[in-house]
Amino acid sequence: MAAAAVPLWALRRLCRVLLFLSQFYILSGGGSLNLEQSQPLAQSIKDPGPTRTFTVVPRAAESTDIPPYVMKCPSNGLCSKLPADCVECKTNFSCVYGKPVTFDCTVKPSVTCVDQDFKSQRNFIINMTCRFCWQLPETDYECSNSTSCMTVSCPRQRYMANCTVRDHVHCLGNRTFPKMLYCNWTGGYKWSTALALSITLGGFGADRFYLGQWREGLGKLFSFGGLGIWTLIDVLLIGVGYVGPADGSLYI
Numbered sequence: 010m011a012a013a014a015v016p017l018w019a020l021r022r023l024c025r026v027l028l029f030l031s032q033f034y035i036l037s038g039g040g041s042l043n044l045e046q047s048q049p050l051a052q053s054i055k056d057p058g059p060t061r062t063f064t065v066v067p068r069a070a071e072s073t074d075i076p077p078y079v080m081k082c083p084s085n086g087l088c089s090k091l092p093a094d095c096v097e098c099k100t101n102f103s104c105v106y107g108k109p110v111t112f113d114c115t116v117k118p119s120v121t122c123v124d125q126d127f128k129s130q131r132n133f134i135i136n137m138t139c140r141f142c143w144q145l146p147e148t149d150y151e152c153s154n155s156t157s158c159m160t161v162s163c164p165r166q167r168y169m170a171n172c173t174v175r176d177h178v179h180c181l182g183n184r185t186f187p188k189m190l191y192c193n194w195t196g197g198y199k200w201s202t203a204l205a206l207s208i209t210l211g212g213f214g215a216d217r218f219y220l221g222q223w224r225e226g227l228g229k230l231f232s233f234g235g236l237g238i239w240t241l242i243d244v245l246l247i248g249v250g251y252v253g254p255a256d257g258s259l260y261i
Contacts, residue, residue: 079119081176088114088122088133092176093184095120096135100181104139111136135179142180143188149178158192159257166192193259200250200260207247211240216247221255 082095098114114135116122124130142150152170159166167189174184198220207216212234214226234240246252253260 076117076119078117082117082120082122084121086122088116088124088130089135090177091116091120091122093174093179094176098135098179102181106139106144108139109136110139137179140180141182142174142184143172143182143186145174145178145180149180150174152188152190154194155192156194156256156258160192160194160253160259168192192257195261196254196256196258198254198258198260200247203247203260204244207240207244211243212237216243220253 078094081092083091088096096114096116098112100112101110104110111134113132115132121129122133124133150172152172155168155170158168170188170190172186172188174180203216203219206219210216212229214229214234217223217226217229229235229239229243232239235242243252250260
């Protein structure tokens with residue numbers, strides 16, 4: 010039994026020595042070869058790398074952009090019939106007012122037009138009357154309307170309107186200008202309806218209620234048309250147009 014125990018004990022000592030040597034070998038760097046080879050791979054997967062900053066530089070407007078005035082310019086039309094926003098003319102402000110004049114004009118970029126022979130051209134002559142835009146007749150421009158002034162008043166009220174010349178009209182100076190105009194708007198009240206109500210139901214104030222004058226309407230209602238006198242007076246006043254809608258608008 011003693012002879013058999015000695016080899017077993019020696020075998021245990023040998024195993025411990027081998028285990029110690031293997032651990033020492035690993036710690037000394039001999040067994041870290043696979044770990045070192047695997048670390049760069051793991052790092053390449055987890056590490057996103059250095060952060061890069063990109064600066065976006067806005068590009069200049071491309072030459073293919075269409076100017077907004079092109080929408081008003083008919084393609085391949087007569088150059089002399091183009092709207093004023095489509096051409097550039099060398100005007101002369103020393104011309105005589107009301108006299109016919111001719112000016113040299115050039116079409117703007119991106120605009121195409123033709124002459125009488127349907128040939129493309131860029132330069133042409135335009136005929137017009139020597140006058141500023143604010144001197145044009147009322148049919149040649151459009152103005153803004155005002156609904157805050159009284160159309161039925163003495164004297165007649167005016168308001169400041171912003172007017173714009175129509176596209177096909179050529180003139181000198183600014184194509185948008187201010188102008189004092191008489192109040193001329195309607196709220197939808199009919200003169201014939203107001204007169205009919207005044208004749209038939211004027212004693213009950215129906216005409217005044219229709220025109221939006223409810224205070225006068227209540228006065229006529231409770232006084233039975235001022236015993237008929239107020240009713241006759243309103244018939245005359247509405248008939249001549251002196252009494253109008255309460256909002257100051259005109260009859261239609």
